Amino acid sequence: MAFYEVYSHPALIRYKTSVCTKATLFLAIVLCLTYIPPLLVAYRSQGFWIKRSTYEEQPVVRFQYQTLLVAATSTRGDYVAWSTFPHLNNMLGNNLRIPAVSVREEDQNQDGKLDLLLFNLQLPLKPEEQVYSIQLLITFSYQLFRMSTVVMQSLAFVQHSSSVPGARLFISGDLRLQQRTPLPHRGLYNIYNVSVIDGSSPFASAYDLDSIIRSYQERNLTTVLSCPMPVWTVGRAAGSPFQLNAEIRYPMEIISYRPGFWETIKFAWIQYVSVLLIFLWVFERIQRFVFQNQVLTTVPIPVGKPHLS
Template sequence: MAFYEVYSHPALIRYRSSVCTRATLFVLIVFGLTYIPPLLIAYRSQGFWLKRSTYEEQPVVQFQYQMLMIGATGTAGEFVAWSTFPNFNRLLGNNLRIPSVSVREEDSNQDGKSDRLSLQLAVPLKAGEQIYSIQLLLIFSYQLFRMSTVVMQSLAFIQHSSSVPGSQLFISGDLTLHQRTPLPHRGLHTAYNVSVVDGASPFASAYDLTNIIRAYQERNLTTHLSCPAPVWIVGRAVNAPFQINAEIRYPVESVSYRPGFWEVIKFAWIQYISVLLVFLWLFNRIQTFVFQNQNISQ
């Protein structure tokens, strides 16, 4: 006749001892060796406390329709310029050239956030004028909301020069975020929500690109236009304007931040538990062997 297992259950064996015995001392030593070394191993293996983390977010970027353009027309310091700041334009005198401007922002994935800016400037020139270099400053509103709420004014700076006079400059790049230090994991940050250019100032120093860029680079959060290959086109027709065509994309950004308390604890706890499980299994087997074989007297 064949026999089949119909039921099973483990047998529980309890080992009792008074306080001042070798068995009690052994259990205390095993307890310490089980729980303390995993903590030391996890801590000494680097990265036990999470000090920096990242997340991805599509920023809310809006072009502010504020621009400043300077074009060199010769080697003797001649230039033409224009901006959306009336005080700067009044300082230019005969160097002022008012371009025709076309701006279009596109939301290609229909998520309510702009993904791309298309900008065209046609700069009129006088007879005999040629453009050898161009500098263009564009100002944006830049916002983040997922962790910290960040509201700031940022810029994109376009610059190119050539020994040959051009008829058109084509730029295609990404407006990327740069951080010096991580952001907090929460809170409202509006320290940089001020205009990059002081358009109310009547002084020329307020519109000097050196001063503007120097002050801008002192910030923790900045944006830069990443453009690996600007295209300089030569052969301008007589009386034709100089063209600036820019395509600027607003990519998803990887934002660095300092984690909060519970995120730090969760990260540390996972590392500790992963090592502790090995020690629990090992010392459980050691205790079972010692007490089953009665290797420790009372």
């Protein structure tokens, strides 16, 4: 008569011993070797504690309608200037030229965030004046929301010079975020939410470009006009204004931040468990060999032994 298997289940055997035995000491050593070395391996393999991470976000940028323009009109140091700050304009005297300015910001992908600033300026000049260099400073409101809430005032600085007098300057570039230190993972970060230029100051030193740029670059979080493509056009007709056209884009940014506690633990736990599984597999087979073959004396007790009738 043929037999076939209708059901099977593993037999559980417990191996017991007293406290002060070689088997107990062996078990303690195995437990230590199972759980501690994976921690050391994960830690020594670099990057166990994640200290910096990144995410992608497009900032919310708004042009602040604050501008400072300086144009050199000769090689002898003559210049004309204009700004949106009344105190500075009053100090310029005969060097003041009031340009015609048009500004437009566009949301090109219709996602609710502005993507592009079109800045057009026409600077009137006297017939004998020529433009050899341009320095333009414009300010922005810059905000991030995905992790920590960042609110700050930033700027873009445009500068170009030529040995040949020009009629037009065209600039196209990206307003890029620069970080010296990572941002916190949550909370309000607004220590730079102050005006880059103190427009209420009656002193000329407050509008000095060297001082403004130096103070701005001391910050941990700034913006810079990256990869500008200047096009300097010569041949200005007599009596026509000098034209400055700028296209400034607000691109997607990769933001660096310090992870929080739970994100750090999650990252460390994954590394630890991935190594621990190997040690568990190895030492489980070592224990099975030692106890099943009674290398160390213990008392095997079957559990759930079936009763035959």
